[in-house]
Amino acid sequence: MVFDLEMIKKVYGSFPGRISAARKVVGRPLTLTEKILYAHLWQGDATQAYERGKSYVDFAPDRVAMQDATAQMALLQFMQAGRDKVAVPSTVHCDHLIVAKENSKVDLDRAVQESKEVYDFLASVSNKYGIGFWKPGAGIIHQVVLENYAFPGGMMIGTDSHTVNAGGLGMIAIGVGGADACDVMSGLAWELKMPKLIGVKLTGKLNGWTAPKDVILKVAGILTVKGGTGAVVEYFGEGATSMSCTGKGTICNMGAEIGATTSTFGYDESMSRYLKATGREDVANLADGIREHLTADAEVYANPEQYFDQVIEINLSELEPHLNGPFTPDLATPISKMKEEAARNGWPTKVEVGLIGSCTNSSYEDISRAVSLAKQVAEKGLKTKAEFTITPGSEQVRYTIERDGFLNTFEQIGAKVFANACGPCIGMWDRMGAEKQEKNTIVHSFNRNFAKRADGNPNTYAFVASPELVTALAIAGDLAFNPLTDTLTNEKGEQVKLDAPTGYELPPKGFSVEDAGFEAPAEDGSGISVIVDPASKRLQLLDPFAAWEGTDLKGLKLLIKAKGKCTTDHISMAGPWLKFRGHLDNISNNLLIGAVNFFNEKTDSVKNQLSGEYGPVPATQRSYKAAGIGSIVVGDENYGEGSSREHAAMEPRHLGVRAVLVKSFARIHETNLKKQGMLGLTFADKSDYDKIMEDDTIDINGLPSFAPGKALELVLHHADGTSETILANHSYNEQQIEWFKAGAALNIIRRQFVN
Ligand code: SF4
Structure with a gap:
């Protein structure tokens, strides 16, 4: 048994009380999504109703899952937290680094050789800190999670955008960056904006050539790739209950393609059958015991328009197979x-x-x-x-x-x-x-x-x-x-028609496997050492970032004034850089190489104020670092949009950038900067962006009295000897100011466990 039955019992034990508290404060029947979210509040019972699309809420997820490409930085950070073990059940899955070329055996053997050091690292960290390890060849994270860990009414986060697949078993499962996973594994709350709700009512029944995939292909056509942004999609109706659990997983999986936070279905017989077929009869029995809490209140599905922000209806009996x-x-x-x-x-x-x-x-x-x-x-x-x-x-x-x-x-x-x-x-x-x-x-x-x-x-x-x-x-x-x-023409020249597909929801002879590829962690990992070769190009242990020096920041050089769109891809490119995701110093060589320099409209070409010459952004920043000089990055609107990749915040921090000053931030990137001990500031007057000159040296004043809601003062020293003062706003709360002072959020967690 790889799943944690005691944890599920505990979660289900709290459901009736928490859902009734939520119903009271919300003052109306609840959707399934609301039930799961309110049952996972960090604080326990709800004391207030949260506004959808507005309120930021702290949650306590039940599980964390990580795939091998993103787990590296998440675990390197976790190792700094000073904990002996992860605070919630967590798993690592080796699935992203295997090249498909010849066949499973040859390809797997090659990957095990090529990525040996990464796999050895992930295996040893997992073993040490109580994390379940699924070795290369065991399977793809989301399928393995569905087969082993997902449970109705649960809440999990995973370092992959298709974590949402677990909605097929009635979970709220959400894709996050490694820094968020690190926080939850370290025992911290996880913050999410209360999502909006889209209800999808499925009537009729799939038949013939139509499959669950066609439901989500149709929904994607209706909502487009942006239509689910900031929302949870909740499926219901006779069409939903008539479908297999794995079919529901397919639909939830591709919720990522419409930008949805996640998607989910209410607990039903198909989930019970799947749980039993995958060796989890105990979980099915527990879920049966609180069945009414694992679906929306009856009034919700009777009058969905009253309870969802948007409702879509699809008749499965009429749905055609799609190609997207x-x-x-x-x-x-x-x-x-x-x-x-x-x-x-x-x-x-x-x-x-x-x-x-x-x-x-x-x-x-x-x-x-x-x-x-x-x-x-x-x-x-x-x-x-x-x-x-x-x-x-x-x-x-x-x-x-x-x-x-x-x-x-x-x-x-x-x-x-x-x-x-x-x-x-x-x-x-x-x-x-x-x-x-x-x-x-x-x-x-x-x-x-x-x-x-x-x-x-x-x-x-x-x-x-x-x-x-x-x-x-x-x-x-x-x-x-x-x-x-x-029809098709066969070898004899006859016209033949393919019969509609038929199959089995579950294997008639049951599932079986000889070696599923799971390695359970050691009970006591204290004696296990984590293997990282100091000469490795792909992995590097992290050193804690230095604490704030307690003074204002004087004499910061402008590294780049980025023009226009600057996403996390512009800040920390993917593609060939993926292989350095576990090596902060090496991946820092892609810092801001995609950003457009306002002054020459070029990418990866900025003026080095020490030499007066133009050069690549990372090399320029490294020369400031070598000279012991801090720097500042200036950006435009929605700076850091895109993924939640923490490398985009860790790289500038590692190379000695002290502040990022922009017209506006993408929220997750702003939080990532704060977590890594950076100053993320916004122009109090957006037109001050125009006052930033290429040769500016900038002071940030007011840090000794840094406080929520209090603007900081920036003095821009221009090359012609003049200077001007502007104001910068920030959104740091008390706790986030402590992160800044400590040098990073992780440094605070570490104090808790190391002292
Ligand atoms: Fe792997 Fe699924 Fe992501 Fe594809 S979508 S890369 S199979 S986890």
């Missing part, structure tokens, strides 16, 4: 319209590769339905026209589908089975010929289809569909093939 893409997951085309849309837009219709699996769609049900089509290839005398690949979501699924003969059937149609890992879904696909950048079409059952996402080729047109539709289109080799109406 290319290049964006919200461009939804029903299969019956694909022929004309492809012709109208000039999309290549020859399907080169069909790819099924990933964390989004690799349930037993998905694979069994896809295999029912693969079987028809031999039965109907057909030949599969496109290449076909499968990335199973977990070893448990892989082992079970191999046992039941499904992999064998796929292999008979020429399929390649890749490792149980992200592979092609995250661009870790060494696709032969991709470097030629030829225009071509692929169809896959993953979630994202941005340019270059799968194979690095900007001319690959990727379409997202259900695994069954992907299989049918791979057999036909034609994007415009509509299996509901069209």
